Amino acid sequence: MNNRLVKMLQIASTYMGTIVGAGFATGQEILQFFTRFGYWGSFTIALATGLFIWLGTKMMLIASEIKAKSYEDLNIALFGERYGKLISLFMLVILLGVTAVMLAGAGTIFYEHWNISYQAGLLITIAGSFLLLRKGMKAILAVNAVVVPVMLLFTVIVMIDTFNTPGSNKFITLTTDYSPWAAWASPFLYTAFNLALAQAVLVPLGAEIRDKKTIVAGSWIGGLGIGFMLLAGHIALSVHMPGIQQFAIPMGGIARQLGYYVQFIYIFLIFSEIFTTLIADIYGLTLQLEERTKWSRGLLTFVILFICYLASQIGFGPLLSTLYPMFGLISLGWLFLIIRKRVSYRRS
Template sequence: MKLQDWIRTLQIAAIYMGTIVGAGFATGQEILQFFTRFGSWGTYAIIAATFLFIWLGYKVMLLAHQIKAKSYEDLNVALFGKSLGSFISLFMLVILLGVSAVMLAGAGTVFEENFDLSYQLGLIVTCIASFFLLRHGMHAIIAVNAIVVPVMLLFTIIMFFHTVDMPNTMSFMTIQTDLPLWTAISTPFLYTAFNLALAQAVLVPIGAQTPNPSVIKYGALLGGLGIGFMLMVGHIALSAHMPGIQQFAIPMGGIARNMSTIVYYIYVTIIFAEVFTTLLSNIYGLALQVHERSKLSTTIIIFFALICCYLMSQLGFGKLLAILYPLFGFISLGWFLLIARKRLDPINK
């Protein structure tokens, strides 16, 4: 591949990682609930999830490339057929709006609980920044992820070296659980299905706009490995602090606070940045989908989508999370199975 292809590969990997890593991942709650609470089985579940992120992320983007998808509705029609595919896309449109509201509420909560600023101020600042950045489309998402993802990886490495010095470093391979084995076996599939179903809103346009399939392949490989690396480091750190770490609403924040005040505030800023990148990706995917259906200006769609998110975020971060995430997790499993079974045309270049 040429130099510009490798640059594009790194951009795809960064966007993939930035889209998957949202509020739940950054706080450590997702890692704790999906992996660490299963003890040593969680380690193997993360390895399985990493392979699934590489394989299925690649399939989503390559399928979008092959059918020249303009939005994720085109992908769902290819998977489910026209009638059911259109219904699933409409359902996902509603959920995307809901999850965007969750991300916005998460940003407001960071302002309120960690920076001692107004919740409403956090919502308004995030909405304004999102609106002006999203007017530049995919270029804005690439630019933001080019900054956030390297910083996120750097902090992950710092967290890793901090954990290595602890006496309980190897707990992730020895810790036991009373939970049934079948739940640990199912968790990588549930976790990957939920996150990839959301991420398709931005992975589909990336795949469609990338002319070289090899760039898609290596972008999915690097992005999936990056996600797996961050999952594993978070799991190792949380395992070393089990079971006491389960009492924290933001488990990774509790670990960061023990390192130093400076590290804690850097980490909180990273949480906000990760929430922000996921919000940008979701609103962008939503705007493309509504534009495809209505032909309205994407700027107008983005404006009203952010207004809706602002109104919904008045319910609060916790309530939105509890209502919307289980609902979307159910439909994600069917989508996951169809993506896994879908045959792809061979790559010609």
């Protein structure tokens, strides 16, 4: 029983840590996908939470059933042999780009907040990633076991402060000029985009767990945790609307109001989110490339980190601005196919 509980919590924390990335922690994702739609945001967060529970569960159950070695195996099961490989190749490029951006973001945190040079920050992050990833999935589980409780602590602190602030119920009355159609399309786009990226780590995680009831329970806990943090961020941001929209890091302005120590936790949280996304993406990439090249996982990790280090010197914005719209459209198709895919809920 205790072993099952541990696995459930590992699935939940890894699910939350993978979905709740740096964009989430800064508040930009919550603002763009939910808060700017006013009072509709609370309802669409509820819908997104349901989708995360349902489709996250399905993804890991399919991975468990087909004993997927990487996300390409899942895509082949969803799209067929030909298109599944094309989608996986496209995802490989996207993940490489996202990984380079995460590495550059980590270097920026070191430089702007901890008075350590950008290059030193990159090298420290690379060294930490390489050492941790030698342990494979165990490293991702361990890092998320630390990061996710800190995220939840910060969320609770923000919630308590928000409810002690005048206008804390603004999320109920906040109006918007956006169409309800745009508001209700947003949770589908948000879920599709995040789950499509998260499959790089959730697929091998699901494949490792043979007990389907454990997968279902872990996905429920993780999905509800994501929904709670989305709602907490939405309520906090709503209090400061519309002025909060001018900030590049909306949650940073809220954190500064809570004092030095909370702000320190927030900066640590941003770095931790970047780091968890970084190692999760690298892990997914190594599994994918291992099947294609037959190189050792250690060598592939080193090669990926080296490529990302080179890319972080020049920035990756133009490439991502081109690929992300296309990836969003493909993610919606991927979401539709995973909804249609039938899966057994029997315990193995």
